[in-house]
Amino acid sequence: MHGVASSYILLAATALYSIGSIPVALHYLDKSQFGLWVVMGTVVGYLSLMDMGMTGAASRLLIDHKDDRDGGEYGSLLKTGLLVCSIQGGIIFLIGLLLSGWFSRLLAIPISLQLSFAELMQWQCGALALSFCLRILGMMLGAHQRMDISNYVGAVGLVVNFGIQWILFHLGKGVMSLSFGALGATLFVGLSQFVACLQQGLFPTWGSWGRISWMYFKELFLYGKDLLMVAAGNNMIIASQSIVITRMLGLEAAAAWGVGTKVYNLLNQVIWRISDMSGAAFAEMMIRGEYERLKDRYKTIAILSFSVAGLVAVSFACCNSFFVTLWTNGKIHWPMENDILLGILMIIGSIVHCHGTLILITKKIGFMKYICFLEGSVFVILSFLVARHGGLPAIILASIICSLVFSGSYLVWRICDYFGLKVRVVMVGWMVPMGKLICFYIPINILIYYLFINLSYVFRMSAEIFVAVTAGLYLLLRFGVDKTLKKNISGRLPFWAAPYLNNI
Numbered sequence: 001m002h003g004v005a006s007s008y009i010l011l012a013a014t015a016l017y018s019i020g021s022i023p024v025a026l027h028y029l030d031k032s033q034f035g036l037w038v039v040m041g042t043v044v045g046y047l048s049l050m051d052m053g054m055t056g057a058a059s060r061l062l063i064d065h066k067d068d069r070d071g072g073e074y075g076s077l078l079k080t081g082l083l084v085c086s087i088q089g090g091i092i093f094l095i096g097l098l099l100s101g102w103f104s105r106l107l108a109i110p111i112s113l114q115l116s117f118a119e120l121m122q123w124q125c126g127a128l129a130l131s132f133c134l135r136i137l138g139m140m141l142g143a144h145q146r147m148d149i150s151n152y153v154g155a156v157g158l159v160v161n162f163g164i165q166w167i168l169f170h171l172g173k174g175v176m177s178l179s180f181g182a183l184g185a186t187l188f189v190g191l192s193q194f195v196a197c198l199q200q201g202l203f204p205t206w207g208s209w210g211r212i213s214w215m216y217f218k219e220l221f222l223y224g225k226d227l228l229m230v231a232a233g234n235n236m237i238i239a240s241q242s243i244v245i246t247r248m249l250g251l252e253a254a255a256a257w258g259v260g261t262k263v264y265n266l267l268n269q270v271i272w273r274i275s276d277m278s279g280a281a282f283a284e285m286m287i288r289g290e291y292e293r294l295k296d297r298y299k300t301i302a303i304l305s306f307s308v309a310g311l312v313a314v315s316f317a318c319c320n321s322f323f324v325t326l327w328t329n330g331k332i333h334w335p336m337e338n339d340i341l342l343g344i345l346m347i348i349g350s351i352v353h354c355h356g357t358l359i360l361i362t363k364k365i366g367f368m369k370y371i372c373f374l375e376g377s378v379f380v381i382l383s384f385l386v387a388r389h390g391g392l393p394a395i396i397l398a399s400i401i402c403s404l405v406f407s408g409s410y411l412v413w414r415i416c417d418y419f420g421l422k423v424r425v426v427m428v429g430w431m432v433p434m435g436k437l438i439c440f441y442i443p444i445n446i447l448i449y450y451l452f453i454n455l456s457y458v459f460r461m462s463a464e465i466f467v468a469v470t471a472g473l474y475l476l477l478r479f480g481v482d483k484t485l486k487k488n489i490s491g492r493l494p495f496w497a498a499p500y501l502n503n504i
Contacts, residue, residue: 001489003277006151011269013155017162024162025178028169032110036117037178039107040124047095047128050088053224053231055135058084060361061219062143063283069204076210078203080217082136089132096125116175123179127186134190140202141193145280149200153192161185226365230356233372237399240380244395248387257392260324260334264342267312268349274305275354283361295419300485302354303433307480309350310434311441313343315468318445322461341396347434348403355411362418368410375406436479444471477504 025034058081065074100118109117141150164184168177197203204210246254278301285294317339324334359368379402386394416423448467452460481489490498 001492003145003147003151004273006148007273007277008270010151010155011266011273013158015266017158021162021165024166024169028177029175032113033116033175036109036113036120036175039109040117040120040178043103043107043121044124044128047092047125050092051132052088053227053229054081054084054088054220055139056227056360057220057224058136059139059142059280060283060363061216061223062139063280064287066143067287069202070208072208072210074210075204075208076213077216078136078140079209079212080220081139082133083212084217084220085135086133089129092125092132093129096122096129100125120175120179123176124182127179127183130183130190131186134186134193137190137193137197140197141200142280144200144202145284146196146200147277147280149196150193153189153196156192157185157189160188223363226369227360229369230360230365230372233369233376236376237372237379237402240376240383241395241399244380244383244387245392248384249391253392256332256334259328259332260320260338261342263320263323264316264346267316268346268353271305271309271312271346271350272353274308275301275357279357279361282358286362296484298358298419299430300482302430303482304480304485305350305354306347306431306434307437307476309347310438311468311472311476311480313346314438314441314445315464315472316346317343318449319461319464322457322464326457326461338392338396341393341400345396345400345403348400348408352403352407352411355415356407359411359414359418366414368414371406371410375402378402378406433479433482437475440479441472441475474504477501 025037029037058077061077062074062081065071065077068074100121101114103121104114104117107117138150141147161181161184163181165177165181168180173180242254242257245257278297282294282298285291285297317336320339320342321334321336324332356368359365379398382398382402383395386398390397412423412426415421416426444467445464448463449460452463477486486501490501493501
């Protein structure tokens with residue numbers, strides 16, 4: 001619970017940083033310099049793929065050995081992971097140092113800005129390379145279920161980044177302020193995580209570090225390769241939507257899609273954090289052979305994730321079109337029909353993500369690394385066929401169908417096989433709490449919608465939000481939280497609040 005709550009703080013800090021940094025940069029930079037920053041963000045995003053799944057692989061493998069920190073294998077894996085991350089960081093640094101001029105010509109940067117671009121890329125690659133070298137610290141905290149420390153440090157790091165940028169902008173450092181801000185934040189985060197690891201006693205004792213192991217390197221590479229294939233397949237599904245829309249419906253439709261799905265993408269992160277933050281605990285149960293406990297806890301988390309997705313999806317479908325209208329001052333038309341379909345896709349996405357997260361940490365990925373590519377390929381073909389006649393709703397519907405047919409059905413089968421459960425238990429039994437919540441919540445929202453239909457968008461959206469945090473929260477606690485989790489939560493509440501939760 002602490003890990004999920006702290007991840008929401010980091011998510012909010014990231015959103016605030018994104019909102020605040022753009023107007024500050026535009027105040028001090030002209031449009032061409034600001035364009036350099038935008039392009040650099042894209043370049044750095046591609047260079048981050050140098051990770052090749054190693055971060056996720058090392059984080060998971062550390063959990064296998066964390067209970068015996070002085071046995072040698074834990075320290076050996078730390079050394080091997082640090083070497084791999086350092087090599088990756090070194091490659092990124094050399095790319096920035098040696099190829100920055102080539103990138104400026106490749107991207108057709110104006111001659112007057114090529115020197116600034118090259119210098120910016122060199123410093124930005126240096127900051128990224130340093131972050132790769134320090135990643136092992138975050139992996140250690142995650143393996144020991146101290147994601148809360150990483151989340152809090154990351155949130156403060158964004159404040160440090162923003163503060164350094166603003167000060168250097170004011171001192172006239174121009175576009176280089178962005179790289180120096182990133183470098184300063186990276187140093188702060190790395191130092192803070194190092195101190196936290198020392199305080200928590202997460203390092204092996206002196207003389208118990210073991211040696212760099214070729215066996216662990218191969219294990220990291222093979223597991224990381226599978227994780228990379230899954231991530232690449234998922235990115236293909238997500239990124240192809242914008243490409244299909246631009247190709248078939250034009251730039252205006254692509255702009256509407258980009259604006260209309262901003263909140264949708266953010267809310268998906270909110271839902272997915274529940275299962276993401278539980279991954280280290282689930283992996284520990286697997287290693288210790290606590291399979292009955294794992295099955296019970298996973299069922300609890302899955303039901304909670306699905307119920308939160310149902311609540312958020314209904315609220316999103318009722319509010320998002322109002323928000324888009326207010327946000328864009330009516331310049332972007334975004335009908336509620338799109339939001340209803342996206343709400344359905346949000347629920348399906350929560351099921352896929354929750355089940356997929358557990359399968360990934362079993363280290364037995366199997367055919368899952370291919371299913372996403374297959375789903376993405378079919379989705380692209382189907383979208384091209386229906387986009388011209390059905391528009392955005394047809395593309396969303398195509399995504400729903402593909403998710404159900406491919407990753408959805410495959411992952412449900414994998415979960416049933418892993419826990420030895422019948423399909424109807426996972427597909428029906430675990431979905432009943434969300435179904436009950438939706439059956440009560442949808443009529444309330446329909447009533448509110450028609451009661452305030454003649455009022456302003458601001459008032460209607462405010463009413464929907466009020467319903468979400470009152471009736472929605474009550475229904476979530478009533479149906480979406482099982483008895484075990486409710487008991488655990490009530491045991492951590494103040495004595496005066498626990499009876500209220502127990503009576504829901």
